[in-house]
Amino acid sequence: MTFYIAIIDYEMGNLKSITKLIQHLGAKSIITSNHKEIFNANGVILPGVGAFGDAMEQLRKKNLISAINRLKEDNKPLFGICLGQQLLFSKSLEMGEHEGLDLIKGSVIPFDLKKVDKVPQIGWNSVNFINNDHYLTKNIPNNSYFYFVHSFYVNPENRNDIIGITKYGEIEFSSIVFKDNIVATQFHPEKSSKHGIMMYQNFIDYCKK
Amino acid sequence: MTLTKRIIPCLDVTKGRVVKGIKFLELKDAGDAVQLGKFYDEQGADELVFLDITASSDKRKILIDLVERTSEQVFIPFTVGGGIRTVKDIKEILRAGADKVSLNTSAVKNPNVIREGAKIFGSQCIVTAIDAKRVYINSPEEAKDKIIIKLQNKEKYCYWEVYIHGGRTPTGKDAIQWGIDAQNLGSGEILLTSMDMDGVKEGYDLELTKAFNEKLSVPIIASGGAGNPQHIIEAFTKGKADAALAASIFHFGEYTIEEVKNLCQKEGIPMRI
Numbered sequence: 001m002t003f004y005i006a007i008i009d010y011e012m013g014n015l016k017s018i019t020k021l022i023q024h025l026g027a028k029s030i031i032t033s034n035h036k037e038i039f040n041a042n043g044v045i046l047p048g049v050g051a052f053g054d055a056m057e058q059l060r061k062k063n064l065i066s067a068i069n070r071l072k073e074d075n076k077p078l079f080g081i082c083l084g085q086q087l088l089f090s091k092s093l094e095m096g097e098h099e100g101l102d103l104i105k106g107s108v109i110p111f112d113l114k115k116v117d118k119v120p121q122i123g124w125n126s127v128n129f130i131n132n133d134h135y136l137t138k139n140i141p142n143n144s145y146f147y148f149v150h151s152f153y154v155n156p157e158n159r160n161d162i163i164g165i166t167k168y169g170e171i172e173f174s175s176i177v178f179k180d181n182i183v184a185t186q187f188h189p190e191k192s193s194k195h196g197i198m199m200y201q202n203f204i205d206y207c208k209k
Numbered sequence: 210m211t212l213t214k215r216i217i218p219c220l221d222v223t224k225g226r227v228v229k230g231i232k233f234l235e236l237k238d239a240g241d242a243v244q245l246g247k248f249y250d251e252q253g254a255d256e257l258v259f260l261d262i263t264a265s266s267d268k269r270k271i272l273i274d275l276v277e278r279t280s281e282q283v284f285i286p287f288t289v290g291g292g293i294r295t296v297k298d299i300k301e302i303l304r305a306g307a308d309k310v311s312l313n314t315s316a317v318k319n320p321n322v323i324r325e326g327a328k329i330f331g332s333q334c335i336v337t338a339i340d341a342k343r344v345y346i347n348s349p350e351e352a353k354d355k356i357i358i359k360l361q362n363k364e365k366y367c368y369w370e371v372y373i374h375g376g377r378t379p380t381g382k383d384a385i386q387w388g389i390d391a392q393n394l395g396s397g398e399i400l401l402t403s404m405d406m407d408g409v410k411e412g413y414d415l416e417l418t419k420a421f422n423e424k425l426s427v428p429i430i431a432s433g434g435a436g437n438p439q440h441i442i443e444a445f446t447k448g449k450a451d452a453a454l455a456a457s458i459f460h461f462g463e464y465t466i467e468e469v470k471n472l473c474q475k476e477g478i479p480m481r482i
């Protein structure tokens with residue numbers, strides 16, 4: 001069976017840059033919302049840009065919630081990016097309160113304008129890897145810079161779920177998390193030049209195992 | 210450990226190729242926008258901006274092709290501007306792989322395109338580009354409907370007027386007020402070009418940049434006037450800009466992005482190096 005990564009399509013965000021990067025690394029990807037294509041993939045990416053509530057509604061409409069839950073049972077690598085990371089958490093406070101996928105315990109909360117200069121955070125910020133042995137950060141120097149665009153951030157209940165921490169203004173937040181079959185980043189590795197490319201390479205290598 | 214200031218090279222393109230000569234690169238196709246974008250990515254550029262200055266009617270297809278080819282090879286954020294008028298135009302450009310679109314004339318004529326674009330695609334990908342020109346006055350009484358700044362070290366006042374159509378048409382609109390409106394409509398960033406300083410290479414209009422930073426909460430990209438690294442440093446320290454856009458100082462090989470970033474860092478400005 002040919003190796004491929006499934007990128008979950010729920011009509012939120014720019015998927016092109018992810019497919020192009022995977023192609024650049026010599027691997028195949030499929031943009032899909034088809035359960036069979038998702039289950040047969042070697043690894044799955046949950047992307048996303050936009051509002052939390054809308055995104056959950058789209059996942060529900062497209063019957064994707066049960067599919068994402070099954071990835072955990074199958075122990076299939078799942079990579080959540082930006083909003084795709086936030087969706088994995090229990091709940092979000094973006095425009096009211098919304099339930100998330102609850103695969104990682106914790107909530108998604110807004111930046112407090114008293115503690116940061118500007119919202120959204122847009123640009124390059126560094127990530128302190130507090131778990132140096134994780135496969136996702138292999139061959140990437142600690143405190144490398146990655147590209148962020150967000151107004152909300154995740155607050156995991158369990159400190160052991162955190163791989164990387166980023167400081168914005170007076171706030172320190174979790175920028176890389178992992179749990180069971182899941183890894184997830186708040187930043188966009190596909191927009192983070194060589195270190196982001198390396199992160200995708202690490203994910204693909206892990207999916208090949 | 211902090212958010213860095215961004216250095217953004219801007220490429221004027223027509224028919225998928227860079228317009229201004231690129232003298233220092235030994236590329237097979239020296240004017241190819243994708244190759245130059247890739248080169249700047251490798252040099253450490255934090256983002257790229259493509260400004261399409263083509264005026265022909267078949268431009269859309271060529272621009273889409275450029276965006277697609279860029280997204281295959283450039284893995285930093287890139288913004289596309291020039292002639293984007295409708296939500297359908299925005300969708301085409303983003304679908305092709307751009308991360309942000311920059312709206313200028315179309316947003317002034319129809320501010321709703323900002324609102325609609327932000328609602329559908331998110332504020333983070335809607336950049337409002339404002340071309341601003343100084344209007345000097347002797348007393349604030351002369352322009353009561355404008356946001357007036359007292360110029361430093363001078364007994365003079367000014368406000369900034371918005372120009373459209375590539376700087377050819379004055380609109381009578383106050384630039385700072387337009388920036389606030391664009392932000393409220395959902396624009397996630399402002400690309401602020403000083404028409405007084407653009408092409409002069411004597412530095413950015415720091416008072417303009419600073420005024421925008423004080424009145425708005427979204428990031429401000431300073432543009433127009435960079436002639437040397439000191440100008441870029443001042444845009445960050447005195448102008449309080451979040452990002453600095455520059456064209457000729459990089460294209461003609463006067464300075465590399467790396468050199469400029471190193472000089473900024475020496476001044477204590479957070480940089481991704």
